[in-house]
């Protein structure tokens with residue numbers, strides 16, 4: 338009879354927290370684009386990783402610090418992960434109830450199913466499993482699809498109703514309005530009347546002739562308008578609904594849109 342997997346020790350938990358915090362700092366530094374900050378954050382991350390021994394901790398139960406009332410349900414999930422896969426889940430608290438209910442529903446079909454990964458990816462929930470029961474897979478996949486749909490409508494951070502958001506730098510999260518504001522995320526599909534430097538992200542501008550252009554304000558300034566098409570153009574008038582955008586191309590020619598019908602966030 339195999340021993341039950343151990344939990345992380347206090348020291349190991351502290352090391353994991355330090356590594357997580359260092360990797361969040363690095364991500365913020367990469368987003369900010371400041372090379373001194375990037376170097377410092379990268380050095381910090383390497384140092385925290387150097388203190389850790391992933392081989393010895395991989396198969397221990399990584400119970401999240403914020404597990405709270407979901408602790409037992411999460412332990413049940415972590416115990417399904419076979420050796421060498423890494424016994425952790427990679428999503429935030431708002432989705433704990435969803436994956437716990439999913440685990441219980443799957444276990445009702447196959448009490449011995451194996452979990453390989455439960456994680457957030459591109460703002461959605463992913464749950465990878467294995468069953469040895471002939472013919473059970475389809476039914477279990479249907480349960481997972483339903484849980485993924487539920488997660489797609491639930492703030493990953495707090496569990497309130499949510500939709501897909503982006504921070505304009507390629508990071509996607511399913512969030513409620515309050516958590517999105519706090520984290521600097523904007524709703525995909527958000528409509529605005531005027532584009533300004535505060536509207537970080539990537540926007541699709543459609544005019545009344547039906548023409549579309551893509552405006553990238555990721556860094557608070559227009560970096561690319563429509564990829565290669567208008568590269569290095571000078572912006573004379575930013576898009577506003579019921580007005581025209583105007584740009585000057587590198588060859589000196591000016592270009593203007595028809596009256597703008599809609600400005601929509603696509604990233």
Ligand SMILES: [Zn+2]
Nearest residue numbers: 492495513516
């Ligand atoms: Zn929230």
